[in-house]
Amino acid sequence: MRQLTLDLGLAPLPTLEAFCADGNEAALAALRQWLQERPAAPLYLWGPPGSGKTHLLRAAALALAEAGERSGWLDAQAAPQPFDDGWAAVLLDDVHAYDAARQAAAFNWFVNAQAPACGAPRPVLAAADRPPADLSLRDDLRSRLAWGQVHALQPLSESACRAVLRRAARARGFELAEEVLDYVLARCARDLGSLTALLQRLDDYALRTQRPVTVPLVRAMLAET
Numbered sequence: 001m002r003q004l005t006l007d008l009g010l011a012p013l014p015t016l017e018a019f020c021a022d023g024n025e026a027a028l029a030a031l032r033q034w035l036q037e038r039p040a041a042p043l044y045l046w047g048p049p050g051s052g053k054t055h056l057l058r059a060a061a062l063a064l065a066e067a068g069e070r071s072g073w074l075d076a077q078a079a080p081q082p083f084d085d086g087w088a089a090v091l092l093d094d095v096h097a098y099d100a101a102r103q104a105a106a107f108n109w110f111v112n113a114q115a116p117a118c119g120a121p122r123p124v125l126a127a128a129d130r131p132p133a134d135l136s137l138r139d140d141l142r143s144r145l146a147w148g149q150v151h152a153l154q155p156l157s158e159s160a161c162r163a164v165l166r167r168a169a170r171a172r173g174f175e176l177a178e179e180v181l182d183y184v185l186a187r188c189a190r191d192l193g194s195l196t197a198l199l200q201r202l203d204d205y206a207l208r209t210q211r212p213v214t215v216p217l218v219r220a221m222l223a224e225t
Contacts (some may be wrong), residue, residue, distance in 0.1 A: 014058035018167075022160035024052065027151035031056055034123060034149075035063055038089070040114065042124035044145050046131055047153030050191025053127035056153075057093050060125055064088055072109055080105030083112035085119065092126040095145065096135055107141045124148075155191060165195060172203050174213050183215045187222070201225070 021028040027045055034043045045053050054075075064071045069088035074080065076097035083090075090113045092106050113122040124144075128135060132146035156164065162181050169176045188198055205221040206213050 014055045014062060016056075016059045016063065019052060019055055019059060020156060020160050020164045022156055023154040024151075027056070027153055030149055030151055031060060031125070034125060035060060038120075038123045039148070040121050040123070041148030042110075042126060042145060043148055044132060044150045045125075045127045045153055046129060046150070048129060048155055048191070050194060051153040051155050053129075053153060054093055057091050057125060057127055060089070061091055074102060074106060074109070076102065078102075083109050083116075085112075085117060087113075087122060089113075089122050090124045092124065094128060095126050095137065095141075096128040096130055098137065103138050103141055107138065107144070110141070110144045158185065161185070161195060165199060168196060168199055169203075169213075172199075174203070174206070176213065179215055180213060180218060183218055 016028065016032065019028060030043055031045075033039075045056060047053055057073075061071050061073060070084070070086055071089040071091055072081075072084060072087045073091050073093070075093040076099075080101050090109045092109070095106065098106060110124060113124050116122060126145055128145075131152070132142055132150060135142050135145065137145075162185075165181065165184075166176050184195070184198065188194065202213060202218060202221060205224075206217060209217070209220075211217050
């Protein structure tokens with residue numbers, strides 16, 4: 001019988017401060033400006049998986065929530081819902097994967113954000129894995145996504161990946177030795193999203209087996225799963 005342990009590790013919150021902007025400083029600056037100025041034109045971020053798109057959108061949602069504001073969130077898995085006049089902003093993640101229902105909802109949110117029934121226009125923040133012109137979406141939605149600022153996100157360098165993983169591990173209460181990082185980066189998917197998920201699995205496995213995080217532990221976890 002496996003022993004189940006309570007995961008007391010603290011996953012780092014998706015904040016702007018926790019985002020490693022190595023090579024993506026312009027996009028981060030644009031998002032900070034978006035949060036401060038709430039422009040009418042949308043801000044669109046695009047890049048390959050693991051480049052930090054969802055982190056930045058969730059960081060924006062968290063910043064709004066900490067200011068006491070609600071925002072509308074739509075991704076490729078979320079169920080579409082009507083626009084809410086109580087939202088302070090609209091956040092659209094993974095728009096490249098929207099089906100017809102989510103495209104219709106996103107377009108409706110755009111229209112209501114730009115010309116709401118009450119109050120000032122709401123800012124729109126969107127993200128995808130390709131530039132707006134390459135999206136296979138309905139024309140009226142694609143044109144609105146391309147209307148404002150567009151910033152490409154670059155994957156992190158290996159040194160930046162190592163720094164992010166070390167920081168995330170410390171937030172969970174343990175250290176990643178250099179040989180552990182070498183082993184993981186040599187054998188696992190190297191995009192940040194996959195590595196962060198692997199780090200969470202590693203933390204859970206170490207807690208469950210009551211063993212320190214070492215190369216033998218990583219090897220045992222990978223062999224088991």
